[in-house]
Amino acid sequence: MLDSVIIGGGPSGLNASLILARAKKNIILFDEDKPRNAVTHESHGFITRDGITPSEFKKIAKQDLMKYPNFRLYNERAMDIKKEAGFFSIYTESGNVYISRKVILSTGLVDVLPSIEGIHDFYGTSLFTCPFCDGWELKDLPLVLITENPNAFHKIKLIYNWSRDLIVCTNGKNALSREQRELLLSKKIKVIEDQIATLHGSGGKLKSIRFKNGNEIERKGGFVAAGLKQASTLAKSLGCKQLPNGGIEIDHFGRTNIAGVYASGDISLSTPSQVINAASEGSIAAMGVIHDLVNEDF
Structure with a gap:
């Protein structure tokens, strides 16, 4: 039984994974490695990382995460998530099924030009x-x-x-x-x-x-001025409430209206789309997961 799965390996999902790993939680990050910023040559606005390429940012982030034995990274797509008896079954494209107590959706957006x-x-x-x-x-x-x-x-x-x-x-x-x-x-x-x-x-x-x-x-x-749409249908299939602007409704700790499901990063459309904002939201959602797990287990 996993404590949490994180879907999406952008800055938000990576930072959520770091916070959860450091809290001793048993986690898996699913990342199909198809980032919104694939066309971007440099990322800016993140102190100590100004001008870094998205690929180098991701490489360094993964190196940070691999230090934690309770963290695993799978480069595959989460195809479906079902909530059953208070737990979540995550079905991947390889046919595997993983059971988790919590889910963080960091699947991001797609630009429509x-x-x-x-x-x-x-x-x-x-x-x-x-x-x-x-x-x-x-x-x-x-x-x-x-x-x-x-x-x-x-x-x-x-x-x-x-x-x-x-x-x-x-x-x-x-x-x-x-x-x-x-x-x-x-x-x-x-x-x-x-x-x-x-x-x-x-x-x-x-x-x-x-x-x-x-x-x-x-x-x-x-x-x-590009249009935006959700990169994944997982939030919709889980029943997460969508706002008029297309974002997913969350509270101050990234909780959606579905108990046990959290959202972070661009998916919520709650902050401007920048690497530093996405990473921050990942940290907040992970803290929300930890708060809720601690309260349930204490």
């Missing part, structure tokens, strides 16, 4: 989603924000902090109000509502954006 030709060629190299993560590298460059989101105005203001040379492209959508467009014009931020035909550049470096009307603008990088 606008359907624009060429966008994937630049995503993670010169087009990003988070200005807090990558704004410094693009500071003062001619930038673009590609957005079809009607709530994009705040993101425009954020990006303006890093570069005043900014053009907003809404890809044929009416994403901004008249008042917002007027304010942007006063800041010399051009808004182009024409449909985008394709993005051009080489080696992952954006050079220009071509529109279906034949016009073209030169840009050296920028940001895209």
